[in-house]
Amino acid sequence: xxxxxxxxxxxxxxxxxxxxxxxxxxxxxxxxxxxxxxxxxxxxxxxxxxxxxxxxxxxxxxxxxxxxxxxxxxxxxxxxxxxxxxxxxxxxxxxxxxxxxxxxxxxxxxxxxxxxxxxxxxxxxxxxxxxxxxxxxxxxxxxxxxxxxxxxxxxxxxxxxxxxxxxxxxxxxxxxxxxxxxxxxxxxxxxxxxxxxxxxxxxxxxxxxxxxxxxxxxxxxxxxxxxxxxxxxxxxxxxxxxxxxxxxxxxxxxxxxxxxxxxxxxxxxxxxxxxxxxxxxxxxxxxxxxxxxxxxxxxxxxxxxxxxxxxxxxxxxxxxxxxxxxxxxxxxxxxxxxxxxxxxxxxxxxxxxxxxxxxxxxxx
Amino acid sequence: xxxxxxxxxxxxxxxxxxxxxxxxxxxxxxxxxxxxxxxxxxxxxxxxxxxxxxxxxxxxxxxxxxxxxxxxxxxxxxxxxxxxxxxxxxxxxxxxxxxxxxxxxxxxxxxxxxxxxxxxxxxxxxxxxxxxxxxxxxxxxxxxxxxxxxxxxxxxxxxxxxxxxxxxxxxxxxxxxxxxxxxxxxxxxxxxxxxxxxxxxxxxxxxxxxxxxxxxxxxxxxxxxxxxxxxxxxxxxxxxxxxxxxxxxxxxxxxxxxxxxxxxxxxxx
Ligand SMILES: C[S@@+](CC[C@H](N)C(=O)[O-])C[C@H]1O[C@@H](n2cnc3c(N)ncnc32)[C@H](O)[C@@H]1O
Numbered sequence: 054x055x056x057x058x059x060x061x062x063x064x065x066x067x068x069x070x071x072x073x074x075x076x077x078x079x080x081x082x083x084x085x086x087x088x089x090x091x092x093x094x095x096x097x098x099x100x101x102x103x104x105x106x107x108x109x110x111x112x113x114x115x116x117x118x119x120x121x122x123x124x125x126x127x128x129x130x131x132x133x134x135x136x137x138x139x140x141x142x143x144x145x146x147x148x149x150x151x152x153x154x155x156x157x158x159x160x161x162x163x164x165x166x167x168x169x170x171x172x173x174x175x176x177x178x179x180x181x182x183x184x185x186x187x188x189x190x191x192x193x194x195x196x197x198x199x200x201x202x203x204x205x206x207x208x209x210x211x212x213x214x215x216x217x218x219x220x221x222x223x224x225x226x227x228x229x230x231x232x233x234x235x236x237x238x239x240x241x242x243x244x245x246x247x248x249x250x251x252x253x254x255x256x257x258x259x260x261x262x263x264x265x266x267x268x269x270x271x272x273x274x275x276x277x278x279x280x281x282x283x284x285x286x287x288x289x290x291x292x293x294x295x296x297x298x299x300x301x302x303x304x305x306x307x308x309x310x311x312x313x314x315x316x317x318x319x320x321x322x323x324x325x326x327x328x329x330x331x332x333x334x335x336x337x338x339x340x341x342x343x344x345x346x347x348x349x350x351x352x353x354x355x356x357x358x359x360x361x362x363x364x365x366x367x368x369x370x371x372x373x374x375x376x377x378x379x380x381x382x383x384x385x386x387x388x389x390x391x392x393x394x395x396x397x398x399x400x401x402x403x404x405x406x407x408x409x410x411x412x413x414x415x416x417x
Numbered sequence: 418x419x420x421x422x423x424x425x426x427x428x429x430x431x432x433x434x435x436x437x438x439x440x441x442x443x444x445x446x447x448x449x450x451x452x453x454x455x456x457x458x459x460x461x462x463x464x465x466x467x468x469x470x471x472x473x474x475x476x477x478x479x480x481x482x483x484x485x486x487x488x489x490x491x492x493x494x495x496x497x498x499x500x501x502x503x504x505x506x507x508x509x510x511x512x513x514x515x516x517x518x519x520x521x522x523x524x525x526x527x528x529x530x531x532x533x534x535x536x537x538x539x540x541x542x543x544x545x546x547x548x549x550x551x552x553x554x555x556x557x558x559x560x561x562x563x564x565x566x567x568x569x570x571x572x573x574x575x576x577x578x579x580x581x582x583x584x585x586x587x588x589x590x591x592x593x594x595x596x597x598x599x600x601x602x603x604x605x606x607x608x609x610x611x612x613x614x615x616x617x618x619x620x621x622x623x624x625x626x627x628x629x630x631x632x633x634x635x636x637x638x639x640x641x642x643x644x645x646x647x648x649x650x651x652x653x654x655x656x657x658x659x660x661x662x663x664x665x666x667x668x669x670x671x672x673x674x675x676x677x678x679x680x681x682x683x684x685x686x
Contacts, residue, residue, distance in 0.1 A: 078621075086656065087620070087657060087661060089620060090616070090619040090665070094665065095668050095671075095672070170663070400661070401664045401668070402660055402661060402664050
């Protein structure tokens with residue numbers, strides 16, 4: 054910050070680069086230059102297929118060279134998963150990894166990507182006769198938290214920071230959720246979320262019986278509704294590293310947002326703790342960010358595990374996501390040797406991420 | 418029409434009376450080997466313009482006077498058949514202009530051998546480029562001489578693009594004139610320069626100096642960025658794989674192509 058003080062006119066994107074150079078070069082070592090290059094270059098998207106749309110985008114996208122990275126993995130692909138029809142099914146497939154660990158993936162979440170090194174862009178999705186769009190473009194790595202959340206038939210799910218709704222949409226594709234509660238403290242962003250849902254999901258899926266959209270401060274959730282949800286997604290606000298490097302508008306590294314930026318880890322901790330409280334005993338919580346920052350990732354989770362036990366008497370178990378990482382090692386680059394959670398790190402040949410995720414299971 | 422074509426054709430096959438002295442023999446007398454002489458004789462017949470053949474003798478003489486040997490003279494003609502059609506006076510004026518710029522015998526000879534096309538460029542054009550390099554880019558006279566000697570093709574570049582390239586390297590890369598001359602900057606296209614530079618910059622290995630000319634890292638020198646093949650560049654300077662660089666080149670080409678419309682030139686700040 055001292056450096057910045059002597060250069061008052063430095064744009065926030067520059068401040069972000071300096072900040073990241075200082076912190077990530079030590080954190081990522083040899084990997085940092087490639088991650089830096091990737092984050093400063095055009096990112097890749099994935100097309101989350103919308104099972105509710107009549108536009109069968111799948112064949113069209115495949116003809117352009119895309120592959121569904123979830124079902125078309127190079128090894129360990131159960132044949133039944135590949136043969137599955139377009140029709141959404143409500144059974145989850147169990148697929149085992151090399152170590153025999155169980156990991157279930159919803160067969161209804163399909164995401165198409167252009168292969169490694171291919172920089173072709175997607176065309177905007179088109180609406181079908183009911184106005185529903187065929188796919189949603191998002192960072193393909195953002196689907197990993199949704200897959201890792203492992204939603205099962207009949208679950209009640211809380212999406213604590215849900216807007217603008219990419220992950221919500223992926224969760225809805227499973228068609229397994231009994232009740233979905235989507236929250237985001239920003240009213241304008243919840244409006245965007247509503248718009249997204251209406252462009253992708255038929256009205257009869259969006260009734261009060263299956264879905265609730267709220268705009269509360271998520272940190273207070275434990276006081277509102279505790280010990281309730283089978284699954285909780287805590288996709289917190291963070292330094293959004295990619296955005297901070299590329300866009301000066303609305304940049305968290307701008308001078309007047311320094312305080313807000315410094316308070317992020319505390320806010321993230323409170324949100325995660327609230328999510329933990331909102332989950333039922335036996336329920337699972339998935340914490341995710343789109344930053345590489347240790348302070349916003351591992352440290353937050355460590356603190357939350359500690360405080361949940363000390364303050365709320367909630368015991369948590371960290372769920373190993375290595376199986377997931379092994380399944381998708383061909384599509385994404387993962388940070389090696391993280392002692393808590395997993396992280397997709399950007400690389401030019403597979404320019405997705407950054408996405409950090411850590412899964413916790415409530416034991417009590 | 419058919420008649421015209423026929424006349425033209427017969428002219429090519431039978432050189433007009435004025436140049437009958439250009440026999441095979443005369444080329445051999447100049448020092449060409451028999452096969453060299455035959456090839457020159459043939460290519461002369463292929464030159465379209467009817468009156469071109471009369472310029473060949475003074476051109477050959479001029480090239481010999483510059484100190485080129487028969488085989489390099491023949492190579493020059495092959496590389497640049499336009500030489501067959503230059504008028505003697507023009508040729509002499511261009512050579513003397515190049516001498517005025519400071520290209521003395523040895524270097525003039527090497528430059529012509531390497532880039533005979535320089536003799537087809539009007540003196541006025543060369544003078545303009547020299548002025549441009551001195552006034553817009555602040556190269557010294559000696560540096561300009563070196564640039565023309567080492568990168569003669571610079572005289573045919575579009576001056577706006579040349580200015581952009583210079584400003585890019587001067588302001589964005591923070592490289593001074595002396596280093597540009599030393600590493601023969603003008604041999605490289607803007608795209609080549611900018612591709613390697615941006616790649617390094619995004620990897621965190623290159624920084625634009627601030628107003629005091631300072632950087633927080635030590636930039637690699639221009640020579641090690643440009644004057645090496647791609648493998649060496651990747652291994653020693655960029656420290657990464659060709660796979661990554663290949664993707665980058667494709668992305669960068671698209672970025673620049675799309676940015677070209679809005680973006681002006683780099684503003685010095
Ligand atoms: C990373 S974004 C969520 C992205 C979303 N899950 C998706 O996939 O589209 C973080 C969100 O947290 C919201 N947020 C910030 N502070 C919050 C709080 N105290 N409570 C609830 N949401 C909050 C922001 O408005 C922002 O929309």
